[in-house]
Amino acid sequence: MDIYFSNEQVNIDALKRKAFNYRWAVHAEGIIPLTAADPDFPIAPQIKESIKKYIEDGYFSYGPPEGIVAFKNAISNWYNRQHQADCNPDFILPVNSAAYALFVVMKTILNEGDEAIIPNPVDFLFRKSIEYAKGVVIPCALDMETGAFKLDKLEQEVNPKTKALMLCNPNNPLGKSYSLDQINAIKSFAKKHNLWLIVDEIWADIYYEKKVCSVLSTSSIPYGKTVVVSGLSKNFGLAGLRIGYIICPDHSFYTKVLENSLHQSTAFGLSPIAQAAGICALTECDEWLYAFRKHLGKMKVLSHEFVKNSGFLMPIESDSTYLLFPKIKHGLDSEDLVKKILETSQVALVPGGKNWFESESEGYLRICYATSEAILEEAFERIKSKKETYF
Ligand SMILES: Cc1ncc(COP(=O)(O)O)c(C=O)c1O
Incomplete structure (x- = not known):
């Protein structure tokens, strides 16, 4: 059994x-x-144990606004190990859910009236995060059979107000991931038009015959305006712990995201017990x-x-x-x-x-x-x- x-x-x-x-x-x-x-x-039995261990000494003090260092390291090691990336833990911000991560990233990138292109179909959080930032949502139809953007259609949607292109890899609801060639084509497109490329990779660990190719994979072309949003709701079934994170391309973007997250005000942040569970998931499971x-x-x-x-x-x-x-x-x-x-x-x-x-x-x-x-x-x-x- x-x-x-x-x-x-x-x-x-x-x-x-x-x-x-x-x-x-x-x-x-x-x-x-x-x-x-x-x-x-x-959930995995090891994660249950890690939560029990966390509560043992009876302390539930405030955590650090930028997240627990061991959790940031665990995320960066996970990405480097599972997705052949080269992430710097100093540019990773653990946040309260991938949903919140999308909201904070779009708030950081968009000014009122700026346009952001999203896949059509895609999860409703993409639209909501742009609307939260007072941006304009530009849905661009995917090929429903392959899940890919049609590059000629994408070209038609770009104008001087376009600031960002969002990608869901793998795509919810289609259950499709992108090949290295497709990732490179999208990165080249974003580069050509100087767009922020925001990739939601919350589903990247749920694949079958073939591993999902991350936008951060060192085998894809480098692009400095790439931001990854992810979390532990799908791979480790931890939705109720609301564990998300943002992988920023550099210190400057990280600083802005941190400011917009309102973590430093203590009004928001990822609870330390969730981070303890997250460390266990990414290192022992x-x-x-x-x-x-x-x-x-x-x-x-x-x-x-x-x-x-x-x-x-x-x-x-x-x-x-x-x-x-x-x-x-x-x-x-x-x-x-x-x-x-x-x-x-x-x-x-x-x-x-x-x-x-x-x-x-x-x-x-x-x-x-x-x-x-x-x-x-x-x-x-x-x-x-x-x-x-x-x-
Ligand atoms: C593509 C995508 N992004 C984000 C989320 C939300 O994740 P979280 O539970 O971390 O908010 C989901 C949940 O279904 C999703 O499918």
Whole structure:
């Protein structure tokens, strides 16, 4: 039996008390949520121990505004080891979530009215972070089959007000990552137009056959206006600890980001207990992450088979994340179909549509498969058995 990822490991009672954000705790009894990207499994045992150890002496004092040095080192070593990068820990700012990281970075880069190009489709946080900075969102349609930007389309969107280009690698919701050539093409484009390149790599450790190529990989072309945002919600299932970080290109940008984070005022910051858990995740849990990816690989195949044989969904191949984003056949509206599936099959999914993933996502739906085989099979069986009633 799989010691970490069997059906017995999924504690529905605990999830009903603790898993909010469209998941078990917010749905009626009996509903299976394949919604927000937050795994149904407990965290790595070593992380539990690290949290227990942290509380042992009974102190919960203020932490340093720039983050605990050991955590900054752990992030830089992780990136250098896992993603062949060459990060300087002095330019890494641990923050309270990748979501907050996006907000702070965009606030640092944009002045009111400045434009930022984002992929379409992409997670709604991209739009929200630009709007928070009073910038103008310029969505640029991706090729839905490959997940890539079309460079000629990108060229059309650039004007003197364009300050930034954002990338989600791998892309949520498409579950696609970019090749070294694609990364180089985007970096060259940003360089040519002197744009800030902000890359959200929160999904970069969830891949299958092929490793995700980070924008910070030393094998890609260097570009000094590249900023990476990431966190530990997806790879180590620590969403509730709100662990995020910003990898800045230099001291000057780091100083501005630190100022905008308001950490020095003590109003914001990443709690030391979360950083203790983060140090453990990035230094002691490789084996757990490996087993997690292995389990997810099987769930990906199962989910893909379900979509392919469903008769009303068309699969898009994915190479990363624990998300599938199939197209809905018969031209049904995403929200309507997701509502019907919830009512008749008692399975909650995330609809495509502008409010979730920008306009190109209309006509699609998102399935999160970070759960057990038994739960997934039950959910898919329920959908299959009622599918005639959806149309
Ligand atoms: C691309 C992307 N960025 C950021 C986040 C948010 O991460 P966090 O939990 O650290 O705020 C998510 C969560 O789904 C995501 O998919």
